[in-house]
Structures are given as C-alpha cells and as structure tokens.
Amino acid sequence: MWPTLKPKDRVIVRPHNQHSELPAIGAIVVCIHPQQPSRRVIKRLSAVADHQLTILGDCPDASTDSREWGRIPRGHLIGEVVALVTRPLEQGS
Template sequence: MSRLRHNYRIGLATVRGRSMFPTYRDGDRLLVLYGARPRAGRPHLVQPPPSATGARPLSIKRVEHRTDDGWWVLSDNPDEGTDSRIFGPIPYRDMVAKILVRIPRPIGRRRLRRE
C-alpha cells in the first residue's frame, strides 16, 4: 500500500493594504500553510494574474467558490483592492497557501531607554 505524501510547509505572510479589512489590517502577520487545498469561506494567499502594467503581488483573498477555471476569490473590503470581479477566477496552480491564523500583535511594547 502506498502512502500519499503532501508537500505542506508552514510560513509567514504580512498583510499589505486594506482589501481584507476588517478581518486583517495592514501590517498583520499571518501563519500560512503552503500546499493546502482551498475551502470556500476561508482566506487564502493567492497569485493574481498580471495586469496590463505587469505582475501583481501575492494577495490575501477570501475563497468564494470553485469554477471550471479555478477559484473565485473576493476581498473582504470591496472598496479596496482587486479580486475575481476584476481578474476572474484564480487558476488552481496560483492558490498559494491557506491562512491558518493571525499572529497577535504585541501588547504594550515598551521602548528601551538608553542611560
């Protein structure tokens, strides 16, 4: 009997922009799982297709549903950023990583004083 092997890797991603506000804020750090299958309703790190002016950066989007051509993804904040309403479905190969959890920001960081 053969065993299935998955190439899962854990990584970190940093939120840039306001397209996923209020779920995530600019600067939030996220723990991600590379190679995980997308699930409807869950946020995912995706590689959007290039625009007319060039490549787009990796983006965090919420997976809506599967289509024949890939996954339909949307921003939580429709007034900011781009999503499948602009560029269509994300091909299966460009679904990069599942968002596992937001890493909490430190509370009450103190500045060290030099004496």
C-alpha cells in the same frame, strides 16, 4: 482584506500543492497575483469551478479581486491562512 486583516498583521500559511485538498469556501487564502506574478494577494475563497478559483476581498468597495481579474487558475493558490498574528496597538493609536 480589511477589516479582517490590518496593516502589519502577519499570517501563518499552510502551503498548498497540486495534491492537497482545496481549502473550504470562505477560507482566507494566499495566491499569486494574476496580473503581477511577483506579487501575492490575500483574499477569501468564494468559489471553485473548472480548476479555477474565485477570490474576493472582505471590503468590496475597496478590494481588487476576481470581480476585476476574473477567476484565477488553481495553480496560483499558494496556501491557506491558518493563523493570524496581530500587533498590539501603539500608544496614541
């Protein structure tokens, strides 16, 4: 999710369940990776259709997202990022 998120940034996520309203289009969300269920991905919600989500990274040239995987099931949505905690730059960075 570069440039929005940088290595070692931390996010606070509001959990989503089947009864929750979906996050707004454009929200940053955490989802189960569609091809590797033990992994989580952070992407931007781009579209919702037929209980499926289109999620895209902020850096199209470097992102693996719905352009490669296709839409993902709504059930893969873990939650919406509601806060970002950035780490201060280290000396010499």
